Amino acid sequence: MKSFQQQLADLGKRLGKNIDELPSLDTAEDYATRRKMYDAQANQDVAKLQLETKQARIQALYGASELNENWTFDRLIEDSQDVKEAISIAKSFIAAHQDPKWRNSRAHMMLFYGDYGRGKSHIAGAIAHQLIQQFEITVLYRQLQTLLELRFFSYDYQAEDKASMKFREISKQLLEVDLLILDEVCVNQTILKQSAQSWLGSLLRQRCADNKNCILITNHHVNDLPKALGTYCFESIKEYETYKVHFQGPSRRGSHESEQASDSSHYQPNHF
Structure with missing residues (x-):
C-alpha cells in the first residue's frame, strides 16, 4: 500500500507538478504561529464589527431623539456662575x-428654570448627547406645546393627516424612552389647561413608576410652578428625585463661541 507521500507524488505527476517543489507540510510550531495570527485577525474583525454596530446604534438613537446637533458641552459659554x-x-x-x-x-x-436664552435647552441637549454617546441611553426631546397641539388634533378621527395614529405612536415613545426632555413647559401660559395638567401629570407619574428620568425646561420660576402646572401635575414632579437648576445669567442667543466645560462630582437632590 502506497504511503501518503507516494500518493501525493503520483497526484503531482498527473497534475504536472514536482513533489519536491511543493511546500512542505506545516510543523506544529508553524501551525501554532498561524493559529495565533488567525485568532488575532478574527478578534480585530470582531472588534471592528462591534464598533461599527455601536456607531450604527448611536446614530439611530440620535435620529430618534430630535436633538439639536449644536447642543454640546464644547459649544457652551461659561460666562456666568449659574452656567x-x-x-x-x-x-x-x-x-x-x-x-x-x-x-x-x-x-x-x-x-431647568429661568428666563429665555439662558442656555437651559442647550445644557439639557448636551446631557442627552453625552448619555447617548457614553451609555447608549434612549432620549426624546419634545416641546410640550407641540405635544399638546398634536394631542388636541388627535381627537379628530375624521382627519386625513392621521394625527390620532401619530399621537398614539409618540405616546408610546414618551413612556418608554430612558430620558424624556420636555422643553418650553407652560410657555406663554400662566396656567396649563386642566386637561393638559391631567395628561402631563399622568405621563410623569407613569414614567416615575418605571424609573424613567426626565428633564423639564420652563421659563416660570419654580415657586410659580404649582399654580402654572396645577396641583396634580406638580405633585407628580415631587415624586421624582428632583434637582432644580436656576438659570439667571445674561441671554446667550446668537452667540456661537465656546469654552471647555469644567468637571465636577457634586450631585445632590434639592427636593421641594
Whole structure:
C-alpha cells in the first residue's frame, strides 16, 4: 500500500507538478504561529464589527431623539456662575449613570428654570448627547406645546393627516424612552389647561413608576410652578428625585463661541 507521500507524488505527476517543489507540510510550531495570527485577525474583525454596530446604534438613537446637533458641552459659554453650576450638576448627573444601583433605584428629574436664552435647552441637549454617546441611553426631546397641539388634533378621527395614529405612536415613545426632555413647559401660559395638567401629570407619574428620568425646561420660576402646572401635575414632579437648576445669567442667543466645560462630582437632590 502506497504511503501518503507516494500518493501525493503520483497526484503531482498527473497534475504536472514536482513533489519536491511543493511546500512542505506545516510543523506544529508553524501551525501554532498561524493559529495565533488567525485568532488575532478574527478578534480585530470582531472588534471592528462591534464598533461599527455601536456607531450604527448611536446614530439611530440620535435620529430618534430630535436633538439639536449644536447642543454640546464644547459649544457652551461659561460666562456666568449659574452656567458653571449647571454644567457641574449636568456632568455629575451623567457620571451617576455609571452606577447601576443609582440608575435602577428610582426616577430622577432635572428641572431647568429661568428666563429665555439662558442656555437651559442647550445644557439639557448636551446631557442627552453625552448619555447617548457614553451609555447608549434612549432620549426624546419634545416641546410640550407641540405635544399638546398634536394631542388636541388627535381627537379628530375624521382627519386625513392621521394625527390620532401619530399621537398614539409618540405616546408610546414618551413612556418608554430612558430620558424624556420636555422643553418650553407652560410657555406663554400662566396656567396649563386642566386637561393638559391631567395628561402631563399622568405621563410623569407613569414614567416615575418605571424609573424613567426626565428633564423639564420652563421659563416660570419654580415657586410659580404649582399654580402654572396645577396641583396634580406638580405633585407628580415631587415624586421624582428632583434637582432644580436656576438659570439667571445674561441671554446667550446668537452667540456661537465656546469654552471647555469644567468637571465636577457634586450631585445632590434639592427636593421641594
